[in-house]
Amino acid sequence: MTDAAPARTPAEEAAAAPHADLPHLRAVGDELDPSQLGEEAAALAQELPRGSAPTLARIEAAREVVSRVAEVTPMESSRFLAEILGSPVHLKCENLQRTGSYKIRGAYNRISRLTDEEKARGVVAASAGNHAQGVAFAARELGIRATIFMPVGVALPKLQATRQYGAEVILRGHTVAEPLLAAAEFAAQTGAVLIPPFDHVDVITGQATLGLEILDQTPAVETVVVPIGGGGLISGVATALKLRAAEEGRTIRVVGVQARNAAAYPPSLAAGRATEIEITPTIADGIAVAKPGLLNFDIIRDSVDEVVTVEDDDTARALLLLLERAKLVVEPAGAVGVAAILAGLVEDAGRTVVILSGGNIDPLMMERVISRGLAASDRYVKLRIMLPDRPGQLARTSQIISEANANVVEVLHTRHGRGLQISEVELEVSVETRGPEHTGEVVQRLRDAGYDPRLQRD
Known part of the structure; x- marks a missing residue:
């Protein structure tokens, strides 16, 4: 060679x-x-x-070049996501690629x-x-x-x-x-x-090699879900998929996913041109791009079937799910495709591949995102309870929570909260549960005991 x-x-x-x-x-x-x-x-x-936009011949030539350094990353099936979507779901693990993306x-x-x-x-x-x-x-x-x-x-x-x-x-x-x-x-x-991050035909062509790899590993794919920042990945992948599908006389649906706080493509597509937005903070910082690439926009406008946006809580839930169920470490930007399925934003259109675009996440950020994912899944909740200011009340509430098989993580006890009566104290309890149903059971047991717990949403 x-x-x-x-x-x-x-x-x-x-x-x-x-x-x-x-x-x-x-x-x-x-x-x-x-x-x-x-x-x-x-x-x-x-x-x-x-x-x-690259031609199929150019993408195939690039594949030979890129194969000198890039791994053929695994394609993993997900039963859990398949049950949610209603069709087989496969995870294309670019988080395991060399350099982590x-x-x-x-x-x-x-x-x-x-x-x-x-x-x-x-x-x-x-x-x-x-x-x-x-x-x-x-x-x-x-x-x-x-x-x-x-x-x-x-x-x-x-x-x-x-x-x-x-x-x-x-x-x-x-x-x-x-x-x-x-x-x-x-x-x-x-x-x-x-070297630009996304808005150049050579960069797009290199990313397009991932589309050919998906077709090799999952020939019967009908839908591919792709994260979008500036648009380099999805413009390449969509081009490869659409060109190959046209040769085979079939269609493949391509769905792009952006973080809602940094979603430049929906307004740009509506306006018919690349427009700049003001970004607000998002945990998916890897795809927080305020303006689409110009070549990327043209390709996406013509080749991508739909662009959806996800909340950070859905992304945190997705990252937690991938860690627990698939044993995969994925950065927030790489998990937005899974987040879209969890949020019900991806239509069941047959066998689906979700690209996990990267796995480079700072350990401290991982800790914060996991905590947010637990909270978004109602597995880590805060309860505020007003108690009479007399001995034994803290022990009694802790026992009720324990008997419901929930775990008390942290307790904040104060006599000086706003709105408290002179004879009351406020208890804020952080509790680990098994999910929404278990949380509801804990709350109901406290109510049955005469308390009025209120769930705190951060």
Whole structure:
């Protein structure tokens, strides 16, 4: 097998010109006025096409390239999700991919297609997460110098992994916008080639190889559920699935899923163009992108059947389910497809594959998300109970909860709560239960004993 890059069309050569990726910074959603970039970078930011949607032949060629570094990740069946949906459900485990996400596919394909002169200049990227690791790993495998700009507050495991893959990491600023700006300036000053996270045909083509892999492992698939941030993964996967299905004379339904607090695609699709939204905090930070990629948007508009949005509580429940039932560690952004099934947002349209797009989650974030998932599943509840201020009441309520086979985790006892009578105390009890029915049983036992417990929703 030769390592020579496939021949490019004239349009592709234009798109691969020095700094051709600079315009795609603005697709990430952080405001990047070209005037902020300095004269050279601002001039570069006025250029160039991103390419067009990949052909099936190009995706198949990319598969040969990507196979040098990417694993064929497992496809696992889920009986629990199948019972909810009403059709077989399979989990495509890109959380088990090298570097912990699908991102290595697009990064490696893009970097491998650089000319020798471009490779000699090195590559640069900006990211707080999986894209950084994908670019760092791909560059190392190809013997290319990589510089990655990351925000100062990036999670330590992601920072360490990116450095261990051989990249020079430069910490800059406290938001994603500042590393993006720094990467653009670095590219303009040094000649390094900027590797975009999603809005480039080579990146999309690399991600599309995952679609072919799904068809190999589950030939009878009828629906594929895919997380969406900027749109690199779903635009590639949808292209591969639709093109192959058309050859076979059938259809495959593609459903995209976004976090509700960072859902740029529904309003963009309604408007008929990529529009920018204001993001509010979400646990699915890996797909929190304020504006769709422009090429990605065009492909998604034509090839994706539906885009749904999920609440953070549903995502937390999904992460907990995957951990407990499937024994899989998945980051919140990678679990939104499962969240959509749990929330009843995916129509039963036959055999379904859900892509688990990544598994890079900080342990501290994992702890918080698990707690939220337990609360969202009514397995960790807080009860507020007003008690008469006399000896034995705390022991009595604890005994009632214990006799219901629930576990008291934490107790807060106060005489100074707002609205308390002089002869009352307030008890706030954190309790572990087996779920909604068991929680209801605990509450009913307390009521039968003469108390008036109130469930607290955080």
